[in-house]
Amino acid sequence: MSKRPQRKVTRRQFLVNASKGACGVGFMGLGLAGYSNQSQSFNPQMLRPPGALAELDFQSACIRCGLCVEACPYDMLKLGRLFQPIATGTPYFLARTDPCEMCEDIPCKAACPTGALDPELNNIDDARMGLAVLIDQENCLNFQGLRCDVCYRVCPLIDDAITLEMHRNQRTGHHAVFIPTVHSYVCTGCGKCEEACVLEKAAIKVLPIELAKGELGKHYRWGWEEKEKAGSSLIDEVLDLPDRVPEVLK
Amino acid sequence: MKNNQSLGTAAISKKGWLLANRFLILRRIVQVTILTLFLLGPLAGIWIIKGNLSSSLLLGVVPFTDPFMLFQSMASGHLPLFQAFLGALIVVLFYGLVGGRVFCSWVCPVNLLTDAAAWCRRKLNLRKEKVISRQWRYWILAMVMILPLFTGVMSWELVNPVSAFNRGLFFGMGLGWVLFLMIFLFDLLAVENGWCGHLCPMGAFYSLINRTSLMKVSAVKRDKCTDCSDCFDVCPEPAILKGPVYGKKHEIGPLVKDLTCTNCGRCVDVCAENVFQITTVLSGKNSLAKGGEIK
Numbered sequence: 001m002s003k004r005p006q007r008k009v010t011r012r013q014f015l016v017n018a019s020k021g022a023c024g025v026g027f028m029g030l031g032l033a034g035y036s037n038q039s040q041s042f043n044p045q046m047l048r049p050p051g052a053l054a055e056l057d058f059q060s061a062c063i064r065c066g067l068c069v070e071a072c073p074y075d076m077l078k079l080g081r082l083f084q085p086i087a088t089g090t091p092y093f094l095a096r097t098d099p100c101e102m103c104e105d106i107p108c109k110a111a112c113p114t115g116a117l118d119p120e121l122n123n124i125d126d127a128r129m130g131l132a133v134l135i136d137q138e139n140c141l142n143f144q145g146l147r148c149d150v151c152y153r154v155c156p157l158i159d160d161a162i163t164l165e166m167h168r169n170q171r172t173g174h175h176a177v178f179i180p181t182v183h184s185y186v187c188t189g190c191g192k193c194e195e196a197c198v199l200e201k202a203a204i205k206v207l208p209i210e211l212a213k214g215e216l217g218k219h220y221r222w223g224w225e226e227k228e229k230a231g232s233s234l235i236d237e238v239l240d241l242p243d244r245v246p247e248v249l250k
Numbered sequence: 251m252k253n254n255q256s257l258g259t260a261a262i263s264k265k266g267w268l269l270a271n272r273f274l275i276l277r278r279i280v281q282v283t284i285l286t287l288f289l290l291g292p293l294a295g296i297w298i299i300k301g302n303l304s305s306s307l308l309l310g311v312v313p314f315t316d317p318f319m320l321f322q323s324m325a326s327g328h329l330p331l332f333q334a335f336l337g338a339l340i341v342v343l344f345y346g347l348v349g350g351r352v353f354c355s356w357v358c359p360v361n362l363l364t365d366a367a368a369w370c371r372r373k374l375n376l377r378k379e380k381v382i383s384r385q386w387r388y389w390i391l392a393m394v395m396i397l398p399l400f401t402g403v404m405s406w407e408l409v410n411p412v413s414a415f416n417r418g419l420f421f422g423m424g425l426g427w428v429l430f431l432m433i434f435l436f437d438l439l440a441v442e443n444g445w446c447g448h449l450c451p452m453g454a455f456y457s458l459i460n461r462t463s464l465m466k467v468s469a470v471k472r473d474k475c476t477d478c479s480d481c482f483d484v485c486p487e488p489a490i491l492k493g494p495v496y497g498k499k500h501e502i503g504p505l506v507k508d509l510t511c512t513n514c515g516r517c518v519d520v521c522a523e524n525v526f527q528i529t530t531v532l533s534g535k536n537s538l539a540k541g542g543e544i545k
Contacts, residue, residue, distance in 0.1 A: 017385070021385065024386070024389065025393040026393075029396075032393075032401075032406065032409065033397060033401050035405070036403050036405040036408060040403070057327075059404065060328040060398070060402055060403050061328040063304050063305045063330075064304050064407060065301040065304045065305030066301055066420065067306070069421060070292065070300050078421075079417060079422070081424025082426035082428075082429060083424065083425045083428075088409065089304075089414065111307075113313060113315060113330070113334045114328070115331040
């Protein structure tokens with residue numbers, strides 16, 4: 001097409017150039033891959049907005065545009081900055097200072113252009129941003145028998161997500177303690193309780209669910225639940241064990 | 251060797267300061283306007299456009315999505331919602347018409363930083379020398395697109411200075427300014443046009459969209475060239491001008507067809523003889539069909 005004299009690239013030169021490039025970006029890529037790995041185990045106190053996909057999926061879906069941040073009417077969402085312990089540019093909130101206000105129309109989710117915040121989430125009560133855990137029982141006032149109850153009172157799902165369970169006060173011997181008890185099947189992880197905790201550092205903290213929850217072995221069954229399902233005990237009511245009488249008494 | 255200090259003075263004395271800087275001024279106006287529109291929301295509560303250059307929503311209706319970002323997202327295994335695709339399509343169509351790297355010189359805020367470095371370099375009369383290959387950006391682009399297949403996340407976006415810079419301006423910079431200082435110093439002291447012209451995979455990506463562009467610079471009146479080399483000194487991708495300006499004897503057309511041209515128009519500005527024009531495919535005489543080869 002054109003008669004412009006082309007500088008001939010010899011095969012040797014091509015191979016040299018190609019390996020230069022490949023090695024160079026190989027080094028760079030190795031470093032980046034390591035960084036990518038670390039960015040997945042981020043600061044557990046940095047919580048994702050409502051409807052966020054599982055962390056790995058979220059990081060692959062979030063386009064770091066900040067539309068959710070600008071949609072939040074309470075300005076509680078922030079974008080991770082360079083060198084912060086979270087994937088750069090992804091949104092988070094800190095429960096202790098800026099908890100989620102649980103808007104019914106979920107404007108952050110509605111603003112997300114990529115689906116990193118699940119468009120299927122229509123009821124904010126179904127959000128699972130994390131799970132509140134009363135993690136410091138030694139400093140929690142209620143555990144000492146006082147009636148602080150603040151975390152219970154501020155909970156948007158009071159008496160469902162957090163209940164007060166009465167137990168005997170072992171210290172005094174004749175009083176009750178009211179233990180704030182979080183129920184994972186209701187708690188949205190909004191962080192209101194952590195924000196409100198009256199201690200210098202919160203005794204109740206919202207953690208990522210993977211961190212906060214245990215998991216039963218797949219084979220494990222609760223006997224009382226199986227009994228309820230079956231309608232009766234799965235074994236005979238009274239176990240007739242063989243009598244073991246010492247030989248000498250026989 | 252010619253002193254860089256004289257760059258553009260011939261054009262200014264012949265055409266006047268305004269004409270000799272019109273594309274530069276236009277570009278700065280466009281860049282600052284775009285930044286202002288994005289900043290009006292968070293700073294003044296006037297929401298004309300929301301988001302940032304990665305993805306945004308104009309007047310609450312028109313979505314824009316950075317296709318470079320979207321490709322990374324898909325490479326890491328996510329299928330985005332329709333809105334993101336639509337936004338990317340609009341962006342690709344726009345840059346496909348006006349020139350892919352129009353993003354680099356007219357929109358990207360990092361350009362302000364690297365142009366400043368290039369300007370300082372000329373003022374300090376630092377020598378032009380070829381330090382690293384301009385092909386690096388394509389290697390890096392390949393890495394950026396391949397890495398997510400293995401890591402499952404958008405690895406490049408953890409460090410991408412281009413998205414981090416505009417995001418930082420609108421949402422808070424944090425320690426990010428260290429990175430941007432590094433880019434400035436790299437461009438100033440290490441490699442001329444080092445970031446934008448050699449390394450940036452985003453520019454490499456957008457240069458690929460350049461292929462279909464209807465708007466290109468053309469050395470229409472190259473017969474009038476006085477060999478002053480001002481255009482070469484000011485061009486961020488100087489090698490691409492060689493063919494169109496001097497290629498007549500090799501039957502190379504006057505059209506700057508190289509994909510890395512950013513359509514910044516600085517060559518048009520600084521040429522005292524008005525050799526260059528920004529032409530469209532529609533202006534018959536300089537049509538693409540008569541242009542030179544694609545490098």
